[in-house]
Amino acid sequence: MKTVLVIGGGVTGLSAMYELNKWKKENDQDIRLVLAESAEQLGGKIRTVRDGGFVIEAGADSIVARKANAMNFIQELGLEEDVVYNAAGRSYIYSDGELKLIPADSVFGIPASVESLAKSALVSAEGKVEALKDFYMKNDSFTKNDSIGDFLEHFFGKELVEKQIAPVLSGVYSGKLSDLTIASTLPQVFDYKEKYGSIIKGFEENKKVFQGGGGKKFLSFKKGLDALIDAYEEKLDETEIFKNTKAVKIERSDRKYIVDFSNGESLEADHLVLSIPHNAAAALFDHEELVAEFELLKNSSLISIYLAYDIPDSELPEDGTGFITANTDELTCNACTWTSRKWRHTSESGNLLVRLFYKSSHPAFASLKEMNEEDLLQPALADIEKSLGITSVPTASEVTKWTEKMPNYLLSHPQTVAAIENRLDQEYPGIWLAGCSYYGVGIPDCIENGAETARKIIDRI
Secondary structure (H helix, E strand, C coil): EEEEEECCCCCCHHHHHHHHHHHHCCCCCCEEEEECCCCCCCCCCEEEECCCCCECCCCCCCCEEHHHHHCCCCHHCCCCEEECCCCCEEEEEECCEEEECCCCEEEEECCCCCHHHHHHCCHHHHHHHHHHHHHCCCCCCCCCCHHHHHHHHHHCHHHHHHHHHHHHHHHHHHCCCHEEECCCCCCCHHHHHHHHHHHHHHHCCCCHHHCCCCCCEEEEEEEEEEHHHHHHHHHHHCEEEEEECEEEEEEECCCCEEEEEECHHHHHHHEHHHHHHHHHHHCCCCCHHHHHHHHCCCCEEEEEEEEEEEEEEEHHHCCCCEEEEECCCCCCCEEHHHHHHHHHHHCCCEEEEEEEEEECCCCHHHHHCCHHHCCCCHHHHHHHHHHHHCCCCEEEEEEEEEEEEEEECCHHHHHHHHHHHHHHHCCCCCEEEEECCCCCCCCHHHHHHHHHHHHHHHHHH
């Protein structure tokens, strides 16, 4: 009897095991399925906390609706009746001491029309004129493996990118645009430039892809995003699940692998799925060249701070759902989501719940990461007072540190992943990479990657 072991119980590992579990039952396969998770609960970067009538997402807070609706995992898991969508609202950028609206007709801060560019309060008249070169400059040298920051600055100029696009895109992809590839972030900008001769015109022609759904761009679940994790776990009725079980070493034994765990136990497996951060995966191998290749991948860090107040969220600017900080000299936080406004299900009373994000790209992060949870509340309160004018004392808070756990897709990322895959295939056949360290950060991307990995194993078996 063959054994498949998935190491890592985040959404990618759960998706992989779900497909394997389903295949085992439907085809009456004599196969052992084992899922090992180092934490006391499954979910990885999905973790929901409930406190005083508030639903707090300590990790990921939503799923991109257009991607989820193109897949069938919500239906398969029986979660259709639990789906909730974000409230439609405007986003701001905090710049020059005030909140300025991101133009409504834009995608990740990129204008989707000339009118959107013209009405932007974030860019000067000179910056707007410079951005018009997008309509007549041709792409003679860039490929999708080039920097998205360099690409956008080449066709839009520096000001539009720095003041309107970079704050949004850098927030989504956790890194400097100059270090991120077009392919791993927003490949559409390249495709639109090639097809329409203009990035702006491309987004204008394809607005429905990004702005469809009447503002319902993201979804979650009534009781929290961990409903997805619970549904997956409930479906794994032919799988052995071990929590608080950390893999510490992998050794090859003939055509199988021996995996040692921190509790002193071992398991022999024919196929392994490494659905864990790249640095955790590297620590499992005694192979200098492979470890060196893993170390070429990079992570960043993030601190998330929720503040709950005994005041109505109507005190926030009308029709807004949050802001991004453009200048790190003005605020310590990189962004702030007005959670109770954006997600009605997160606040039973309608009182204010906000979430602040502090990223390792911020100059102040080095000192922040050394602070304990109580001390971290002070810069958070200062940011809220400065940006929103709120001086009330919070009734609840939740601080989460994601230290070295946020993937950064550097320019060399695709080549590094390909090199690791090739070495594993040659020297460790039957060991598979999966997850956001390698293939995409969104929840639908992780789910599809997990399912695809499972299909590869099924084909190999």
